Amino acid sequence: MGDASFSDSKVNFSAAAVLYKWPSLGNQRRSDRTSYQVIEGTLDQCISAFMGKPAATRHLYEIRATPQPPLVTAILSPEHIAELSRLREFL
Incomplete structure (x- = not known):
């Protein structure tokens, strides 16, 4: 995540x-198949939907969003989504 801290960055x-x-x-x-859309909405809605999935299957998901450097990239990995969920709860 670079040198930026969560407290210094704003996420929409x-x-x-x-x-x-x-x-x-x-x-x-x-890898021989393409991913498919589960939900389209806000970053908040997508994070909530992701966090509602069983932890053992979260590695099968990703969120695609408009980048908001430095914390939100175009494709968010499961680990990145979990970090954003913690940030969201902290705020």
């Missing part, structure tokens, strides 16, 4: 975002 949780899921086999991403 109302920004448009889309939660995607990767098809899986044996709980592993299928």
Whole structure:
């Protein structure tokens, strides 16, 4: 995440975002398939939907959003989404 701290950065949780899921086999991403849209809404809605998924399957999801440097990238990994969820709760 670079040198920026969460407290120094503002994130617009109302920004448009889309939660995607990767098809899986044996709980592993299928690289021969493309991901599909689960929910389209705000970054806040997508984070909430992601956090509602079982922890054991979260690695199959990603959020695509308009970048908000330095904390929000175009494609958010499960680990990144969890960090943003903690930030959101902190704020």
